[in-house]
Amino acid sequence: MSKEKQFVTEITPQGEDFSRWYIDVIKKAELMDYSPVRGCIVFRPDGYEIWEHIKEELDRRFKETGHRNAYFPLFIPESFFQKEKEHVEGFNPELPWVTEAGGELLEERLAIRPTSETMIGHMYSKWIHSYRDLPVLINQWANVVRWEKRTLPFLRTSEFLWQEGHTAHETESEAREETMRMLETYRSFVEDYLAIPVISGEKTPSERFAGAVDTYSIEAMMKDGRAVQAGTSHYLGNKFAVAFDIKFLDRDNQQQFAHTTSWGVSTRLIGSLIMVHGDDRGLVLPPKVAPTQVIMIPIGPPKTRDAVIARVDELYCQLKGAGVRVRVDDRSDMSPGWKFNEYEMRGVPIRLELGPRDMDNGVCVLVSRVSGEKRIVAQADLVSEISRMLEEVHHEMYEKAKSFRADNTHAVDTLDEMKALLEQKRGFVTAGWCGSAACEKQVKEETGATSRNIPFDPAERKANCLCCGEKAEHTVVFARAY
Numbered sequence: 001m002s003k004e005k006q007f008v009t010e011i012t013p014q015g016e017d018f019s020r021w022y023i024d025v026i027k028k029a030e031l032m033d034y035s036p037v038r039g040c041i042v043f044r045p046d047g048y049e050i051w052e053h054i055k056e057e058l059d060r061r062f063k064e065t066g067h068r069n070a071y072f073p074l075f076i077p078e079s080f081f082q083k084e085k086e087h088v089e090g091f092n093p094e095l096p097w098v099t100e101a102g103g104e105l106l107e108e109r110l111a112i113r114p115t116s117e118t119m120i121g122h123m124y125s126k127w128i129h130s131y132r133d134l135p136v137l138i139n140q141w142a143n144v145v146r147w148e149k150r151t152l153p154f155l156r157t158s159e160f161l162w163q164e165g166h167t168a169h170e171t172e173s174e175a176r177e178e179t180m181r182m183l184e185t186y187r188s189f190v191e192d193y194l195a196i197p198v199i200s201g202e203k204t205p206s207e208r209f210a211g212a213v214d215t216y217s218i219e220a221m222m223k224d225g226r227a228v229q230a231g232t233s234h235y236l237g238n239k240f241a242v243a244f245d246i247k248f249l250d251r252d253n254q255q256q257f258a259h260t261t262s263w264g265v266s267t268r269l270i271g272s273l274i275m276v277h278g279d280d281r282g283l284v285l286p287p288k289v290a291p292t293q294v295i296m297i298p299i300g301p302p303k304t305r306d307a308v309i310a311r312v313d314e315l316y317c318q319l320k321g322a323g324v325r326v327r328v329d330d331r332s333d334m335s336p337g338w339k340f341n342e343y344e345m346r347g348v349p350i351r352l353e354l355g356p357r358d359m360d361n362g363v364c365v366l367v368s369r370v371s372g373e374k375r376i377v378a379q380a381d382l383v384s385e386i387s388r389m390l391e392e393v394h395h396e397m398y399e400k401a402k403s404f405r406a407d408n409t410h411a412v413d414t415l416d417e418m419k420a421l422l423e424q425k426r427g428f429v430t431a432g433w434c435g436s437a438a439c440e441k442q443v444k445e446e447t448g449a450t451s452r453n454i455p456f457d458p459a460e461r462k463a464n465c466l467c468c469g470e471k472a473e474h475t476v477v478f479a480r481a482y
């Protein structure tokens with residue numbers, strides 16, 4: 001077997017077993033490793049750096065929209081969970097408890113936070129007294145724990161990293177505006193930065209966050225046709241304000257409850273970008289979050305090696321100086337072919353090759369990971385050629401994912417049609433829905449697909465409910481989901 005073939009067999013083809021492919025790729029590319037604690041993973045440097053780039057850009061966007069970061073405790077007193085009934089019902093099964101510390105039983109059990117509405121609600125009640133104290137716009141970067149029964153690295157783990165924004169407002173309309181602003185912040189970030197097209201919309205009541213009045217989400221399609229909820233934004237109304245006594249004196253000197261919101265994205269985004277863009281050769285990383293954007297590989301016979309490496313080093317300094325995340329692989333014990341495969345598998349967006357003939361001609365070769373396209377560019381223009389190509393790679397990845405989604409989205413009129421379709425095909429199904437929970441439940445039971453959201457902007461509106469045939473209140477996207 002040739003080296004080339006052997007390499008590829010180490011990754012299960014997507015078409016054979018997508019889950020196997022996913023695990024093979026993230027392990028081989030050293031993004032993560034399993035930890036000794038059930039359901040928890042270790043983020044290895046390349047996996048963690050993707051998160052750092054996500055974090056940097058989102059943090060910048062949060063601050064641009066007036067938010068500030070704070071940090072709240074990991075432990076939440078049990079009594080806090082009793083205050084909001086739906087919230088406790090939603091989260092109780094997943095909570096790990098600390099019952100003992102310092103060799104003594106605790107007077108009150110402490111939950112390890114699954115999310116911080118309760119803790120933050122408690123603190124806001126101490127800080128908010130007058131309409132002059134509002135709005136409060138706070139975000140927290142943190143780890144949270146939800147004791148999941150079935151786990152999948154990055155997409156569903158017992159402990160994960162995320163950000164949770166929590167805001168309090170004077171009026172409903174202001175809080176609703178905030179809820180939508182942050183959903184839109186997520187949409188534009190995920191599309192502009194991760195090259196993942198998403199569907200923005202409202203969750204159906206059964207899929208709402210525990211304790212929310214309204215939940216909105218962005219939904220993305222993975223390459224096996226399943227959905228991932230990539231971000232959520234919740235309008236919480238007065239529910240948490242009533243439960244935690246977040247009151248203020250309004251402009252007429254009347255006591256009012258604040259209107260609150262919360263919103264979050266997590267390390268699920270890493271799983272999503274892998275499943276949206278990866279292929280049978282491995283990862284395909286969006287340039288804006290790739291730990292290495294350009295890998296430089298010197299080629300040619302030993303006698304020209306030193307001269308080539310010297311030139312590669314000069315070009316490396318130019319790129320690095322221009323802010324490109326670039327690395328050189330000049331190891332002499334690995335063949336160029338091996339290196340090409342290795343960095344393709346790791347999803348590096350651009351490979352730069354430089355050999356003796358290129359030196360003579362003042363050029364180098366750029367190869368795109370996503371399309372395989374080769375470009376010969378002048379060394380003198382390298383910085384601008386690289387930044388242009390990174391931009392183009394991003395757009396190409398986005399368009400590719402978008403047309404994949406279009407090819408795998410189907411509209412149906414009836415549940416029977418949907419069942420027949422899902423036996424043959426993968427992907428998203430759009431259908432009319434009357435608004436009844438019973439019809440939604442029936443779809444889930446008979447197809448395994450859940451309602452993802454009610455898109456703000458559906459491609460077509462359906463007239464009748466796919467289940468009962470009554471007039472459709474909404475057009476819903478259904479899909480099997482991670």
Ligand SMILES: [Zn+2]
Nearest residue numbers: 434439465468
């Ligand atoms: Zn119905």
